[in-house]
Amino acid sequence: MISIDSGAGLANATIQRRLVPVRLFYDFLMEEGLREFNPVGRGRYAPGRRNGGQQRGLVPRLAKLPWIPGEQRWLRVLEVAKNESVRNRVKLALAYDAALRREELCSLRTGHHPGAASATRSA
Structure with a gap:
């Protein structure tokens, strides 16, 4: 199995961009009453959660830190x-x-x- 930050496969930003149309499609299905929830939903504020009230999205956003030589x-x-x-x-x-x-x-x-x-x- 390849993890998102392993350097193999698609970059995190590419995965995020490819999920947008899928998320929007499910939003449309919900508006039309054909789905009750969006399985590709966005991260949301959720009171009482440990990580500052944020509920993670389907794929977490990764930010690479700059490389600093030792x-x-x-x-x-x-x-x-x-x-x-x-x-x-x-x-x-x-x-x-x-x-x-x-x-x-x-x-x-x-x-x-x-x-x-x-x-x-x-x-």
């Missing part, structure tokens, strides 16, 4: 970076120090200087 792996990254060009070492240091996203880092141009960054960057 100390040994980070030291290895720095060791490998020693052999890179000055440009790549500066980009690594800048990305780390300024917490830049990949897109922000890749959009930097060599000609950037402190005054140009504030003029070209949008909030």
Whole structure:
């Protein structure tokens, strides 16, 4: 059996998206009086429940946390970076120090200087 967070099979977001039409179909059947309940119902507020009053939906929503390297792996990254060009070492240091996203880092141009960054960057 494959669990949802095993990395095999469909992603959690894909499963959630595929359940929407099924859930809506059962909502329609309930409105028409052909079904008494929706087996693919949404999570709902349920007073008195342990987890903050929330009743889980059919498939729980998973949120992946970002991967953060441990100390040994980070030291290895720095060791490998020693052999890179000055440009790549500066980009690594800048990305780390300024917490830049990949897109922000890749959009930097060599000609950037402190005054140009504030003029070209949008909030």
